[in-house]
Amino acid sequence: MPKVKLTILESNCRCNYFKTGDTFIVEDICPPICHELWNSIYPNVYTLLNGGILDYGNTKAKKFEMRCPDNGRVIIAGETLEN
Structure with a gap:
């Protein structure tokens, strides 16, 4: 089973979490x-x-980037790690 690596690309989190x-x-x-x-x-x-x-821009990939629903204060990326 694949794993998913999540990486915080940018953080302006109000709680400094x-x-x-x-x-x-x-x-x-x-x-x-x-x-x-x-x-x-x-x-x-x-x-x-x-x-x-997943759709990733104009291509398809095993990764994504998203912004936090709190005004986009955190940008996170996810990618598949194959075994």
């Missing part, structure tokens, strides 16, 4: 990130964990 460069590996359970951000990215993470491919 995330720092630019923080990484998390997702295998089958929610990583220690805030619920609002997790709820936004979960459909993409789930797709990648199950071998899916």
Whole structure:
């Protein structure tokens, strides 16, 4: 089963919860990130964990970039790590 690596690309988090460069590996359970951000990215993470491919700009890829629903204060990237 693939894993998904999440990387914080930019952070202006009001709670200082995330720092630019923080990484998390997702295998089958929610990583220690805030619920609002997790709820936004979960459909993409789930797709990648199950071998899916996502729209990525004008192409398709096993990765994504998203902004936090709190005014885009955090930018996070996810990518598949193959075993």
